[in-house]
Amino acid sequence: MGGHQVVPDANGHLKENNYLNCDKSIKSWLLTLDHKRIAILYLVSILSFFFVGGISALIMRSHLAMPQAQVISPDLYNALFTLHGVLMIFLFIVPGIPATMGNFLLPLMIGAKDVAFPRLNLFSYYIYVVGALIGFVAIINPVWLIDYLQGMAQGVWNPLDTGWTFYTPYSTSTGAGEGWGVILMTFAAFVLGFSSILTGLNFIVTIHKLRAPGMNWMRLPVLVWGLYATSVIQTLATPVVGITLILLIVERVLGIGIFDPAKGGDPVLYQHFFWFYSHPVVYIMVLPAFGVVGEIIPVMSRKPIFGYKAVVFASIGIAAVAFIVWAHHMFTSGMSAFSAAIFSALTFGVAVPTAVKVFNWVSTMYKGSIRFDSAMLYAMAFVFLFMIAGTTGVYLAVLGVDIYYHDTYFVVAHFHYTIQGGAVIGLIAALHFWFPKMFGKFYNEGWAKFSFWLLFFGFNLTFLPQFVLGMEGMPRRYYDYLPEFSSMHQLSTVGAFFNGLGYTLALLNLTTSAIWGKRLAPSNPYNSLGLEWQCPSPPPHDNFITPPVVTSGSYDYGYPIEERSKA
């Protein structure tokens, strides 16, 4: 697109020839190699799946508002929690921040024109789309659907009901989807894993090879470090779950005994393989969110980030520890007490780097001149919610406690505080913070704050009661419950609707402002020192008008220019 004139106005707003409007054809969007457009494609896709996954959660919560409610059938309930888990994990939050904000920001933050392999980037997106389509076919159960359309549906709809973990032997024997459900869904997860691997690989190479002159490793923004740690996990952990899911398919199709005890296989081995990926995947979700918060808090507090090196090494440390704690998901699986004790002790180790990060964020805010913009509210909510998530995680790492809490609502509440309170809030915070850069416009701040409070209140009302339910012994994934659990379930249901409404309003505010917004954003509305704010808003196709040279760190707030980065 070299022929386009790139002329921003005095504030750095770029009206013509920015990445959004330099080529308007649909083909130019669907076949784009521009990391910023690919980020938008991902954003639209993952938010659609977030919406569907959220609706499925609200249906479940409505059903659980009363004991013996029987609003939906047990089979549908099982299908809904499977759908909710699969959508939210594989289609929404694993690509989540890296594929959307990471794709958009990584080249801008390191001063590059694009990621290292733009074609591979687009290819990753289409692998993701194919995986999503296969997943939907698996859920709606094609064999039944074809029969139904031909008017010869026999029996009842028999959708996938394994939960997102596909534990054997149930997954190797269930007839869900006339036997095709598990095969198609695990294949979908395998395909989606490929997309994740290729994105991670692309990011690692980009960070190693495409940093602008002067952007040395210890000047990298913490979000880039977060994405780097994430990419390492994506690249190294995903192949293991990939082959595991393929083995599950092979086992079902050929009758070879690998994970099914009836065929001489070992279901605990399946759990080990599954969690070898699916524990690190939690850090794939939350490490980029750490990075987002680490970007927002210094800018909004007008202070250098506290303990930059500690933040960086904590990210790398979390990625390393991520690989050696997986079996804490399996304390009740029948593995040896000795290994359980070791994994419990190692799991405590996760608390150290995560606590270092929390202290860094709080110390960065200390004595800063804080702006309470909506993005900052989200970032502070993240710190608050993540502290609850982290401390309850330490309870669950204790062997004796976990035996009692395993598979109860306590665990459900814990990981929703981690994933929703951490990763999803991180994504929403990032969308609000970088929105002026992405779309060159401002959103309505009043609506943003209102939806934030609604969402924050709703979230806590949904999941704080679930801690109590778990402590009282309410098991997860149950279709029904005893009357004494009613009040907490009802609070949770009411909270879920507030939570859902909050997300809907927040995202509607952003969407309408992106399309019809009138207030134009300058290139650097927060006076940030980050490199991504130095190019026009929205950025032109090639990002920077002149190739940037970096002379100071990203967080040298409060120093005169000539003293920046002397350290």
Next chain:
Amino acid sequence: MGSHSEIIEAGAPPEPHHMDSTTAYHAAKLGMWLFLATEILLFAALFAAFALYHWWYFDEFHHASEKLDWRLGALNTAVLLFSSYTAAVAVYAAQIGDNKRIVKNFGISVACGLIFLIIKAVEYSGKYAKGYFPGTDLWSDPNFAQSYKNYFGIYYCLTGLHALHVIIGMSVMIWVITKARKNRFSGRYYTPVELGALYWHLVDLIWIYLFPLLYLIG
């Protein structure tokens, strides 16, 4: 991005719009090494499963492995080792800009890959004839020891996945050969030759672990 990238002088590196050609070379190489790491982890779970069941069903695995013909396995090892040598020669030929020698040496590697697959197919069909194969009468017989099925199950998974990689590696080398026939490579630009050879070495390396595990120690 435009049509100008299609018209390239022979042996000159393609110019991506977002980085210079030296960076592109190093980026591609780092990307390939990372990809090879993911391949190793893909096989790692299967190796771990093999180790577990070898320990659980020690005697049965021993007996089952004796049904394999170690001479065919050894022959295949030699074939793959030789093909790795010619792949390495092809990279050297690319570095000195000898496109004909790339075609010849990668051609030999592809032929070796084909020989490997033919020998593998002979082995598979022999197993099928004896019934050690999913779907045969013997396999479906309830008296046929379950742990034999575990051994052959993992054997087919490991060697099948490896054979798939052989096919992918051959396809990559054939693609490089078509480019070399158009004199696309020179000392200034030989990235695809090097990456193709790296991939082929990995395919060889995995087999070097599979052969003793499956055929020799049983």
